[in-house]
Each structure stands twice: as C-alpha cells, then as structure tokens.
Amino acid sequence: MFENYSIRQMQLHAAICLWNFCSHLKISHPSIDELLRHLCSIMTASNLADWERNGAMLVITGRGHLMPEDVMRVVPVEEFKDFFHLVECVVEVGIVNMYGATTEEPRQFLIECTDILRSKGIMLPDSEVILTRQADTDAWGSPITQEELKDILEFHGMKAIG
Numbered sequence: 001m002f003e004n005y006s007i008r009q010m011q012l013h014a015a016i017c018l019w020n021f022c023s024h025l026k027i028s029h030p031s032i033d034e035l036l037r038h039l040c041s042i043m044t045a046s047n048l049a050d051w052e053r054n055g056a057m058l059v060i061t062g063r064g065h066l067m068p069e070d071v072m073r074v075v076p077v078e079e080f081k082d083f084f085h086l087v088e089c090v091v092e093v094g095i096v097n098m099y100g101a102t103t104e105e106p107r108q109f110l111i112e113c114t115d116i117l118r119s120k121g122i123m124l125p126d127s128e129v130i131l132t133r134q135a136d137t138d139a140w141g142s143p144i145t146q147e148e149l150k151d152i153l154e155f156h157g158m159k160a161i162g
Contacts, residue, residue, distance in 0.1 A: 001114075002107050002127075006141025008042050009130050010110045011094035015039035016125035016156050017113040018090045023157070024122045027083065029074045031059040035087070036161045042094055043149045048140065052098050055091070062091025082116055089113050102139040129155050 002010060015036055022032060038055050045051040055061065059068055067075075067084060075083045089112045096105040114124055129152055153161055 007106050008141040010106045011042045013125050014090040014093040014110050014113045017117055019158050020122050027075055029071050035060045044143050044146050062087045086116050
C-alpha cells in the first residue's frame with residue numbers, strides 16, 4: 001500500500017486524512033487549518049529543511065507537545081485520543097525521514113492514519129488524484145506547482161485550506 005508514493009505524496013495523503021477526520025466529526029479550529037496548510041505545502045516546498053523548521057513553530061506541532069486548550073475544547077472528548085494520535089502520525093509521515101536514511105516509517109505512519117479513518121467509517125483520500133500530480137523516482141519527489149496543489153485540495157473539498 002502506497003508503494004508508488006513519494007514521501008511528499010504520503011504527507012499530502014496523511015494531511016487529507018486529518019482533514020477528512022475533522023470534517024466528518026465537525027472539528028474546526030484555526031490552528032488545525034494552519035497545520036493542514038503547512039502539511040499540504042510540502043508538495044510545493046523547494047527547501048524541505050525550511051518546511052520542517054516552519055512546522056516546528058506552529059501552535060499544533062504534532063511532535064509530542066500538549067494540544068492547546070482551545071483546540072481541546074473543539075474536539076469531542078470521546079474522539080480526543082484518536083485525534084491526538086492521528087495528528088502525531090500525520091506529522092511523522094513528513095518528518096520521520098527528514099534527516100536520515102529513507103525508511104518504511106513514513107508509509108507505516110500513513111497506514112496508521114488510514115486505519116484510524118477506516119475504524120470510524122470515514123472516507124479516505126483519493127490516491128489516484130494524488131499520484132497523477134507527480135512523477136519522480138526520488139524518495140521525496142519533486143515539488144509541484146501551487147496550481148496543481150490547489151486542484152488536489154479542491155478535489156478533496158479542501159478549498160479553504162489551499
């Protein structure tokens with residue numbers, strides 16, 4: 001599963017999983033939108049190290065930090081454990097191999113993301129739409145244009161994020 005994806009594509013797929021989770025459960029917060037915009041921007045980022053550093057400065061980092069109280073208030077109590085785990089997995093997809101060898105970990109984190117959605121009966125992102133936008137043999141893949149990213153996000157109902 002996801003064998004033909006670059007790490008950028010895996011990160012985008014994972015971000016759309018988070019979007020679908022939040023949309024399905026009617027979870028909305030500006031800090032979540034900020035995280036989603038950042039995660040999706042990996043597709044257009046020309047400098048991955050800068051992209052990673054920018055993610056560390058967000059309100060929601062998904063890097064083991066506590067979730068801000070105002071965000072916790074918009075997540076139903078019974079969904080908080082899955083929400084927190086999903087955020088952590090989604091972020092790990094894009095950063096786990098950032099400064100080391102290419103491993104299977106991004107794919108494993110993405111599978112965890114999709115498993116969470118499946119367990120709740122939430123729609124998964126369309127992999128064909130994500131795959132058609134990038135052809136590269138490099139593990140990270142090449143950036144795509146802002147317009148191409150906008151098309152992918154709009155297809156998945158994420159117009160406000162793009």
